[in-house]
Structures are given as C-alpha cells and as structure tokens.
Amino acid sequence: MSLTQPIRTTCLRCSRISTPVSKTKTSSPSGLAYRQFTSSSSSTRSSWLRSHPRLALTILGLTLPTSYFFFPASPSLTPHTYSEQPISSTQTLSPQHKLITVPISQPSTSREFFERPYRTDGSIANTEGGEVVVQHMMIKSPDIQIERPYTPINDCLDDGEIRMVIKRVRGGEVGRVVHNLKDGDKVGIRGPIPTFSIYPNQYDKIIMISTGTAISPFLQLLSKLPSPSPSSSEVIPKLHLIHSNPLEGREDWSNTTIDKSFLPNLQDKFGDNLQITRIDPGLIPKQVIVNSLQHETKSNKDQRVLVLICLPPMLMRPLCGSMTPNLGQGPITGILGELGLTNKQVWKLE
Numbered sequence: 001m002s003l004t005q006p007i008r009t010t011c012l013r014c015s016r017i018s019t020p021v022s023k024t025k026t027s028s029p030s031g032l033a034y035r036q037f038t039s040s041s042s043s044t045r046s047s048w049l050r051s052h053p054r055l056a057l058t059i060l061g062l063t064l065p066t067s068y069f070f071f072p073a074s075p076s077l078t079p080h081t082y083s084e085q086p087i088s089s090t091q092t093l094s095p096q097h098k099l100i101t102v103p104i105s106q107p108s109t110s111r112e113f114f115e116r117p118y119r120t121d122g123s124i125a126n127t128e129g130g131e132v133v134v135q136h137m138m139i140k141s142p143d144i145q146i147e148r149p150y151t152p153i154n155d156c157l158d159d160g161e162i163r164m165v166i167k168r169v170r171g172g173e174v175g176r177v178v179h180n181l182k183d184g185d186k187v188g189i190r191g192p193i194p195t196f197s198i199y200p201n202q203y204d205k206i207i208m209i210s211t212g213t214a215i216s217p218f219l220q221l222l223s224k225l226p227s228p229s230p231s232s233s234e235v236i237p238k239l240h241l242i243h244s245n246p247l248e249g250r251e252d253w254s255n256t257t258i259d260k261s262f263l264p265n266l267q268d269k270f271g272d273n274l275q276i277t278r279i280d281p282g283l284i285p286k287q288v289i290v291n292s293l294q295h296e297t298k299s300n301k302d303q304r305v306l307v308l309i310c311l312p313p314m315l316m317r318p319l320c321g322s323m324t325p326n327l328g329q330g331p332i333t334g335i336l337g338e339l340g341l342t343n344k345q346v347w348k349l350e
C-alpha cells in the first residue's frame, strides 16, 4: 500500500512490546551479573541495623503494611503484562454474544498506550498527523494459560472504557470464561495491541467487508473517525460497510441501539458519508463490490480506495485470496483480483 499501507502480522500482534529498561549491571567475580547498589553511607546504616535489630524490625513491621495499603501494586493496562481488570458491566446481546465493559480511567497510566498507540512495527503512530490505529486486547483464561485476542468496538480513549463483544463458540475456552463473568468480576487482560493503522484522509473511499463479530475492527475504526462537518477542512473518505446479515433466527445485535458504536448510531454520525449494505450470509456477491467501486471515476488500479476485509478463510479466499500460512497478505486473487485491485488497495484481516 503506497503511503499508508496497514502493517499487521500475527506474531507482532500477539508479541510483547518491550520497553527498554536501563539497569546498571556489572559482573561479579564469579561471573554472575548483578545489579550494583552503592552508597557512601551503606556501612554506617548496616552497623546501625546491627545495633538496633528490634527497632529496625518494628519500623519495618509498621511501614510495610501501611505502604501496601496506600500504594497497592498498580494494575495498569499494558500490552506486555497481564493485569486483573474489573468488569464494570456485562450485557447479553444474544445467547452467543456478550458485551463487556472494562474501564480504563484508573490508574491513569492505563491510558498511555491508547493515547500514544504503537503501529504493528513497534514505532509510535502519528495520531496528530491523522493516523488511526485499530487495536485489540488479549484476554486470558485463569484456568488454563491460554489467551485470545478481542477487538474493542469503540474509541476507548474518548469513552474512558473498553467495550468488546465476545462470541461464545462451542467448546471455546476464553469465550466460556468471559460469558461466565458478572459485573464487578475481574478478568486477566493485556493490551492495547495494534491490529492495523491507516491515514484515512489519504483515501477517497474505504470499503469494509465483514461477517459476525469480525465487524468489531470496523466499528472501532468508524468510532475513531471524526464525524463529517461542513465547517471542517478535514477530508473524510466515503465509507462503505458491507456486512452480512446473521443466520436465520440469530440476533442482529450490531444493528441495535444498545451501544453507541453499533450501526444505527454510526449511520447517524456519518449520514450520507457512510453507506451500509447488508448481504445474505455466505459468499460475498461480486455485484456488491462492483457497485461500490463503480462511482469512482479512475480505473480501479489508480483509485485511492482501500478495501479492508475481515472474514473467515472460506469467505476470504473467493473474494481476494487467502492469507499466507504465516498470516502474510498473499496475492490479491478472486473477485478483487479480477476487478484489478492490488495489494496496495486491499488489506486482509485475520
């Protein structure tokens, strides 16, 4: 992708973002590394401790619990370490879907990686310059040590909270854990971790194609984009979301007003700038894509169009070709390849 190619790989998505920690290390005579603590008064202090052992223990006994009470371990949200975060609300959207909310107001350091988001290559995104980073979180099961990624549907920084829709699949471990959570319970969580990033104003049109909970990265992207305002000089691309209807008998939760990041509210926010097309479950019809591209004047190769795709492999393959086994993008084949779109204009999400 020419200027704004979103970069996203699984290993980076799930990998730890390490913050350099500077330590003064030196080698002991035995060859083991140790941290050097030096102080000119250390020998004076140790002789005082030797001569007043009871007093020293009493002071220690009084200060340790007090300091624990006043300065408990900080449960900051960070991409690289799990912390136990409280669930402020859980809401059942359907027998398979639950909406959970995790506040990020306390401690204030939890906001850090939302305020200064990373790109997938580990560099800091240029949010002042209009770059938008879509992020996800990792939730772990306390019973067996596995983790799964989940995508907030909202602009977490603006709302001061993370809201995620979690689908429970048959035999699924983390889905089971989350669906058993009640308001006030805690969950092991780390993040935010970058999923992809784009400069939206570098496109004339952004097309998003999804089914089921794979709509979440697009709900987040749409929540983060500013609403079009006639007075603003900001260029907002035309937005087109192509999302499948649920299977018969299943709830169409994203089409309700239960959450402000769901479709009816986003439609209000963007007005004519956002087109939402609902399609039947199954293969993505070619005509829907042709219609979405036809209003563009330039040839498909020259268009400033970005097609973001979040579909299961069996639907992604005929539309644009599979991702590679190591979750690389792979060539653009299928319907989008036939229409002349290239890797510069298409981004596949797992």
Ligand SMILES: Cc1cc2nc3c(=O)[nH]c(=O)nc-3n(C[C@H](O)[C@H](O)[C@H](O)COP(=O)(O)OP(=O)(O)OC[C@H]3O[C@@H](n4cnc5c(N)ncnc54)[C@H](O)[C@@H]3O)c2cc1C
Residues within 6 Å of the ligand: 136, 148, 149, 150, 151, 152, 164, 165, 166, 167, 168, 169, 170, 171, 172, 173, 174, 175, 176, 195, 213, 216, 350
């Ligand atoms: C970047 C990213 C973001 C994601 N965001 C979300 C999100 O916002 N909400 C969400 O619900 N999920 C999301 N997922 C999927 C999620 O991470 C888990 O894969 C899913 O919830 C299953 O996890 P589990 O531990 O419950 O089930 P597992 O124990 O992993 O799976 C149990 C069984 O279910 C099958 N299975 C797994 N997933 C599905 C599925 N979707 N449909 C049918 N069968 C399945 C498995 O093959 C296995 O047989 C995301 C995935 C990625 C990669």
